[in-house]
Amino acid sequence: MEFATLGRSVARKAARQAPSLRYYSIVHDVPRTTAASLSQTPPPPQPQSVFDRALNATGPRNDWTKEEISEIHQRPLMELAFAAGTVHRRFHKPSAVQLCTLMNIKTGGCTEDCSYCAQSSRYKTNLEATKLSTVDSVIEAAKIAKANGSNRFCMGAAWRDMRGRKRGLKNIVEMVKGVRGLGMEACVTLGMVDKEQAKELKEAGLTAYNHNLDTSREHYPNIITTRTYDERLQTLENVREAGIHVCSGGILGLGETPQTDHVGLIYTLATLPGHPESFPVNKLVPIKGTPMFGQEPVKLEDMVRVIATARLVMPKTIIRIAAGRVTMPESEQMLCFMAGANAIFTGEKMLTTDCNGWDEDKAMFDRWGLSPMQTEASKIVEEPKFEARSFDEMRHQSLKDQQNSVSASA
Numbered sequence: 001m002e003f004a005t006l007g008r009s010v011a012r013k014a015a016r017q018a019p020s021l022r023y024y025s026i027v028h029d030v031p032r033t034t035a036a037s038l039s040q041t042p043p044p045p046q047p048q049s050v051f052d053r054a055l056n057a058t059g060p061r062n063d064w065t066k067e068e069i070s071e072i073h074q075r076p077l078m079e080l081a082f083a084a085g086t087v088h089r090r091f092h093k094p095s096a097v098q099l100c101t102l103m104n105i106k107t108g109g110c111t112e113d114c115s116y117c118a119q120s121s122r123y124k125t126n127l128e129a130t131k132l133s134t135v136d137s138v139i140e141a142a143k144i145a146k147a148n149g150s151n152r153f154c155m156g157a158a159w160r161d162m163r164g165r166k167r168g169l170k171n172i173v174e175m176v177k178g179v180r181g182l183g184m185e186a187c188v189t190l191g192m193v194d195k196e197q198a199k200e201l202k203e204a205g206l207t208a209y210n211h212n213l214d215t216s217r218e219h220y221p222n223i224i225t226t227r228t229y230d231e232r233l234q235t236l237e238n239v240r241e242a243g244i245h246v247c248s249g250g251i252l253g254l255g256e257t258p259q260t261d262h263v264g265l266i267y268t269l270a271t272l273p274g275h276p277e278s279f280p281v282n283k284l285v286p287i288k289g290t291p292m293f294g295q296e297p298v299k300l301e302d303m304v305r306v307i308a309t310a311r312l313v314m315p316k317t318i319i320r321i322a323a324g325r326v327t328m329p330e331s332e333q334m335l336c337f338m339a340g341a342n343a344i345f346t347g348e349k350m351l352t353t354d355c356n357g358w359d360e361d362k363a364m365f366d367r368w369g370l371s372p373m374q375t376e377a378s379k380i381v382e383e384p385k386f387e388a389r390s391f392d393e394m395r396h397q398s399l400k401d402q403q404n405s406v407s408a409s410a
């Protein structure tokens, strides 16, 4: 056998026996170093691309342009999600996911025309309007949420704004104090608030105020006509100036164009004087009777793209998978966590739509090695017991406790 043939056959044999390892490198066409090349002046360093700058960020920036955010949003999804996961690990503990529970403290009868909302009095959705819940019932629900591992309790009232709601605000102040007294973060969503109302809520100890922008400035008039985008931004400013964390995000699936409207939403929030502490990403749950009923379901890739882009553009912000999570299989949720999401709403309800229950979320956390996040704003000192019990069980227990205390005192 000739030497060359022998060489080829040995190489083929070695290749067959070698473990099947493949190496991928992002380094291409590295020029060979020669004496001549060493004597040359090195080329000036190339400016980093927008994507690389975001990937290497050591802190948030709020001078983004829409074009820059669009460039990030358009990256191949695998690359985008991987980069977002990398940034996520730099700014957050990757296994920590915040558990929040949302309670509707005043359902329905709202005068606004948000075209996705079951609580608007303009649409026939068979939702019964209720009065403001009592302070005691809210604190009881917060206790149950805490016992199940939530460290943030959010209270939502279906109102346009807080004008002329002095008594309502007084009760909400008591609710906020009660929730904070349990060592939990307290968040409310009450529509638009002015500076005075925001100050009052801050003094009560409110951690965060939720007021979503919903979508981009351009698409917004197709969704809501009863109040403007700027009015919403004014509420965010009032909240921020009062020293309350801003929680503001959007709803995907409102008939928008992802390439422009998802970018537009992130752009508005990322260029505020401070990034929102929290960015909820809602997936439209189409409600029969609302104008948005019948919209195309949100694609997973659009959801992941928004989460990953937001993570790269607002690295410190907590990104919440909010309404619509109940429609996502666990594998889809995990993809979102890997791309930078780090909070969920858990419990029995998400305002008017279903929510993944505590049992289900606890099992998911166990499977994937996730743990409930403890945040600075929360005063919980011990790790919360992540014990899953239904509302019925808790109510039953509290009834039994009451009966025992009555018979003990008799």
Ligand code: SF4
Binding pocket: 110, 111, 112, 113, 114, 117, 118, 119, 120, 157, 158, 159, 160, 191
């Ligand atoms: S989203 Fe809020 S403001 Fe809009 S209709 Fe529903 S409850 Fe009213």
